Amino acid sequence: VTAHDPLDDVAFLARSAHRVTVLQTLADGPRSRRDLHEETGVPQPTLGRVLGAFEERNWVERRGRTYACTAFGDLVCTSLADLLETVETVQRFRDVAGTLPTEELDLDLRALADATVTTPTDGDPLAHVNRLSDVWYSADRGVILMHLIPPGSLQDHEARADRFGETEQVVESINSAESLDQILENPAYVELLREGLENDRIRIHRYEGTIPFVLGWADDTAFIAPTDDRGMPTAFVETTDEEVRAWVEARLDAYREQSTRLLPEHLPEAPATDGGDDS
């Protein structure tokens, strides 16, 4: 018996979609050659060659009139399926692969198999930011970690605050000190926050360290957005996977523990409404 390089057999299999189809079909259950032909549409002569090559490799065996995967064939098929699924995930993350904080991502990336990735596109360079807003502002419950003032004009924020007031939404945010200070410097923003903070429907935490991404969950959706140096999201990744959700919550807990809660009494005084106090 000569030793083969496993890569030769993997390449042999992956080179032809017909071969992959035949193996996958037999892994699903034994078939006669005729059934196999009808089900896969692989021409008979090709089928004969593929089955012969599979038999030689102990992936497939004849059982009377049918062909069946051996335990090895099943294993090869499962392992190939795993590789194809991985590649499919990798393809989806191609544009963000280099920007996701992988050192921080102490997460089995396979859990991202069902994730959706939104990236800026030519005509819609804010597609990912808009998606983040859609997910965040439509949720009843959510926690977000960010080094960023939520996008939108003051009018947008006022409109959001009005809608927020009419709902039962409860949200929590962990902000970088820099972004929080900028919010608190603007009296208009402070007034939008005051009521929410007082009735405890908005909780804000000040984090003094570096926040290298946007991270959070909103209802059933967990999300992560890699950012550039200024905190601007470069893509938006969302998933309802429970493992990712648990990971996100654990990361958020860690940031929250390192943060200081912003209480209503920490807010700057409201400006006098009658304009009588000119200092």
Add this chain to the structure above:
Amino acid sequence: VTTAAPLDDVSFLVRSAHRVTVLQTLSAGARSRRDLHETTAIPQPTLGRVLGAFETRGWVERRGREYACTAFGELLCESLRGLLEAVGVCQRLGDVLSRLPADEVDVDLRAFADATVWEPEPGDALAHVRRMEEAWFAADRTRLVGSTLGPASFAERREVAETFVERGQRSETVVSRAMMEHGLSDPVINEMARDLLGDDRVSASLYDGPIPVVLAVADGTAMLAPTDDNGIPTTVVVSDDEDVRAWVDARIDHYRERATEMTVEDVPEL
């Protein structure tokens, strides 16, 4: 940029050993292009093309002067390793294990990734059987299911049996009636068996059905050997893997539960 079907990317990767080597090397740690060239001996122009194609696919990224696998590149490398391992196990053990009855092999075959195969050698057709016996006799605790004695003269058997008694080894065997009767046809061994069967160090059971395989555990090592029609092992698969050993142990239990425990009365009178 359009995205290929996943199979296209798999095919792209595996149809060149260079590409696989680059991915595996970078998965072990970031390297400069020069370093990569020196480690892998892949020509610079090829390397340039491979790295470019990998960057486009998000498998590797530049970090200053170095190239590094992205987390996704590492995941890809790990998944590929799984497939290569599966195919490798099949290449090494497919011929052997496919000779076993299908219901004998209800174990995750990946557990055999580190298994070795002992085979007859030119000029030494019983090399594999001898190695199996050596491992068996060197162990302190052994279990065995089999249908035929290994090759040895009765004089040798006596010696081995005496050593066995002196060293305080423990053994549990499930054997065919023919094997038992043949083994105990020597008066000295027959006498030793009478002494030993009263001792809880030794248990022997008789199995009446066909035994198409030799299954043995010698301390931490599991061995299994398909046999020809005469019960002679044709090859021996040897593994120290815990899952393989647990599976072989379970198979031995299976035979033992269906066998009859021997007592002194079952030892044939000579």
